[in-house]
Amino acid sequence: MKPTAPVVLLTRHAFRTAPGSTTGLALLVLLASALPAGLAIASGALVATGTTLPDASGPLLGTAFALGILFVLQQVLLPVAQVFAESVGRRLDREVAQRVLAALDRPRELAALTHSRTTELVSAINDGLAGATARDALVGVVNMAVARLGSAAGGVVLCAYQWWLGVPVLLVHAYVMVLVSRCYQRALASAEGAPARFRRARYLRDLLCTAPAAKEIRVFGLAAWILDRYAEESSRALEQVRSTRIGAGRVGVQSALLLLAVHTATFVMLALDVRDGGLSVPMFTTFAVAATGLLGITTVWPDLLNIAVGGGTLLLVDQLEDRLAHEDALGSPAPPRPLGTIVFEGVGFRYPGSSTWVVRGLDLTFRPGRTTAIVGVNGAGKTTVAKLLCGLYRPTEGRITVDGVDIRTLDTAQWQRRFAGLFQDWVRWSLSLRDNVAFRAPAGPATDAELTALARWCGLAEVVDRLPAGWSTPLSRAFGGVDLSGGEWQRVGLARALWELRAGAEVLLLDEPTSAQDVRSETGFYELLRSATSDRSVVLISHRFSIVRQADHIVVLAGGAVVEQGDHISLMSANGTYAHMFTLQSAPFSEGVRS
Numbered sequence: 338m339k340p341t342a343p344v345v346l347l348t349r350h351a352f353r354t355a356p357g358s359t360t361g362l363a364l365l366v367l368l369a370s371a372l373p374a375g376l377a378i379a380s381g382a383l384v385a386t387g388t389t390l391p392d393a394s395g396p397l398l399g400t401a402f403a404l405g406i407l408f409v410l411q412q413v414l415l416p417v418a419q420v421f422a423e424s425v426g427r428r429l430d431r432e433v434a435q436r437v438l439a440a441l442d443r444p445r446e447l448a449a450l451t452h453s454r455t456t457e458l459v460s461a462i463n464d465g466l467a468g469a470t471a472r473d474a475l476v477g478v479v480n481m482a483v484a485r486l487g488s489a490a491g492g493v494v495l496c497a498y499q500w501w502l503g504v505p506v507l508l509v510h511a512y513v514m515v516l517v518s519r520c521y522q523r524a525l526a527s528a529e530g531a532p533a534r535f536r537r538a539r540y541l542r543d544l545l546c547t548a549p550a551a552k553e554i555r556v557f558g559l560a561a562w563i564l565d566r567y568a569e570e571s572s573r574a575l576e577q578v579r580s581t582r583i584g585a586g587r588v589g590v591q592s593a594l595l596l597l598a599v600h601t602a603t604f605v606m607l608a609l610d611v612r613d614g615g616l617s618v619p620m621f622t623t624f625a626v627a628a629t630g631l632l633g634i635t636t637v638w639p640d641l642l643n644i645a646v647g648g649g650t651l652l653l654v655d656q657l658e659d660r661l662a663h664e665d666a667l668g669s670p671a672p673p674r675p676l677g678t679i680v681f682e683g684v685g686f687r688y689p690g691s692s693t694w695v696v697r698g699l700d701l702t703f704r705p706g707r708t709t710a711i712v713g714v715n716g717a718g719k720t721t722v723a724k725l726l727c728g729l730y731r732p733t734e735g736r737i738t739v740d741g742v743d744i745r746t747l748d749t750a751q752w753q754r755r756f757a758g759l760f761q762d763w764v765r766w767s768l769s770l771r772d773n774v775a776f777r778a779p780a781g782p783a784t785d786a787e788l789t790a791l792a793r794w795c796g797l798a799e800v801v802d803r804l805p806a807g808w809s810t811p812l813s814r815a816f817g818g819v820d821l822s823g824g825e826w827q828r829v830g831l832a833r834a835l836w837e838l839r840a841g842a843e844v845l846l847l848d849e850p851t852s853a854q855d856v857r858s859e860t861g862f863y864e865l866l867r868s869a870t871s872d873r874s875v876v877l878i879s880h881r882f883s884i885v886r887q888a889d890h891i892v893v894l895a896g897g898a899v900v901e902q903g904d905h906i907s908l909m910s911a912n913g914t915y916a917h918m919f920t921l922q923s924a925p926f927s928e929g930v931r932s
């Protein structure tokens with residue numbers, strides 16, 4: 338199917354977003370487009386009045402006044418139309434941003450979001466918006482429409498003189514338009530490979546502009562190296578764009594020469610006709626002004642790029658929405674409440690686009706109210722199991738059931754809402770502490786008293802006391818607040834997960850919850866965890882065996898499968914992988930005690 342032309346796409350979206358304003362805009366454009374022809378006719382009429390009626394000062398004044406009005410309108414109507422277009426375009430931009438965010442929020446699973454085509458589309462949309470917004474593009478459409486329709490009207494006037502002159506002149510202009518449009522299409526097509534390079538260049542540039550990288554850049558003295566890499570990447574990305582610009586310049590010169598030739602011929606023909614008595618001076622004036630109006634077409638070339646980029650972005654947004662359309666079958670049943678036993682039955686999983694099995698033939702049981710710890714070496718697949726459990730990915734083979742029902746058949750959004758989690762890469766929101774912990778208060782806004790009780794449990798109470806505006810303090814210096822330490826941030830993440838349990842989540846996923854905690858905080862963590870989670874299920878992923886050993890059930894993952902499971906005592910007496918890992922971690926301390 339042929340892709341919709343950017344102008345059509347922009348116009349269609351503008352009418353859909355703001356039908357009233359866009360209709361007004363279309364009328365303004367039509368009016369402005371008729372002005373060159375009106376000016377040509379009025380100029381001829383003025384000359385006619387002046388030359389044929391020497392003492393007719395009234396009609397002369399009237400015609401001059403009419404010409405003046407047309408002239409003023411020509412100066413005013415286009416800017417007014419541009420202001421209208423900007424206003425409609427702004428609404429279109431807002432709608433585009435909302436549509437992109439809504440589309441990205443739609444898939445319940447991460448596979449669709451992390452797919453390379455999705456990231457490509459999002460990146461291309463961001464690039465498009467940075468290059469030309471829908472507002473720029475819509476202003477471009479107005480400029481182009483006024484110039485092209487105005488020129489066409491001038492051509493029609495010229496046809497009234499001699500059709501065999503008007504038609505070829507119009508055809509030459511049409512040819513120039515096609516030439517220029519093709520040139521921009523080529524420019525866009527050849528720049529298609531550039532986004533990846535631009536993305537890399539932008540990443541390097543952002544490294545220099547963002548605080549988190551500042552420490553390493555200074556300590557390792559990386560600024561000059563990054564600047565060099567940035568210069569290299571961006572100049573390579575610009576190379577393609579530059580080569581197409583040279584092409585555009587060539588087309589510009591060719592078109593100008595063509596227009597020069599055709600207009601010179603027109604003016605010469607008109608002048609010869611006046612000399613030979615075939616054309617009166619007033620008519621000459623009308624046709625000469627009409628021919629001049631045709632040249633308006635040459636003033637809109639930069640707008641073509643804005644239209645192509647802005648319209649192209651709308652096309653990409655349509656494609657993104659199609660890609661991320663909701664996959665859940667409508668009316669899928671909600672998961673049971675409370676959640677029963679969750680079972681992995683022969684689960685195998687490969688990340689999308691990867692041929693490597695992370696886990697295979699995995700049989701696991703998560704009983705309600707129990708703490709299950711998952712251990713294993715780096716890359717064993719522990720986090721992947723947690724992601725499968727909460728429905729962020731679907732098993733490639735096998736199935737996950739709750740009380741015997743395949744979770745695929747349940748409403749994924751509701752399934753996910755039953756989990757609360759602190760992942761390894763939890764988000765540090767640059768918002769107030771209150772928002773960081775209780776985004777979605779279960780019933781009305783969270784009170785400080787409720788939050789303080791939670792903070793006491795999480796070891797956050799001291800931090801809250803220190804904050805200048807307590808729970809309302811923004812956790813970012815960029816927003817006039819404060820920065821927290823890594824361990825304090827982790828406790829904020831933990832508090833958020835616990836708050837979600839209050840809001841109705843039933844399973845708490847903790848992936849390395851004490852990785853940034855000091856020994857004091859780690860000691861007693863498990864008892865505190867159980868007291869805060871009471872009868873809820875907890876899935877605990879940790880390399881800290883001092884915590885893991887206290888779990889009700891411990892699962893050891895290796896080579897993508899469960900190699901051992903049981904409680905600490907049974908696993909230690911089995912003297913297998915778990916016992917080996919446990920001994921390795923505790924050995925330095927025992928030696929320290931001995932010596």
Ligand SMILES: Nc1ncnc2c1ncn2[C@@H]1O[C@H](COP(=O)(O)OP(=O)(O)OP(=O)(O)O)[C@@H](O)[C@H]1O
Pocket residue numbers: 451688689691695713714715716717718719720721722
């Ligand atoms: N989004 C992803 N796409 C492709 N492969 C991934 C992705 N996330 C993880 N992997 C791969 O899956 C494997 C298991 O990763 P996972 O994070 O589950 O391990 P882990 O046991 O939690 O490791 P660690 O103890 O280091 O946190 C690793 O080899 C990793 O490279």
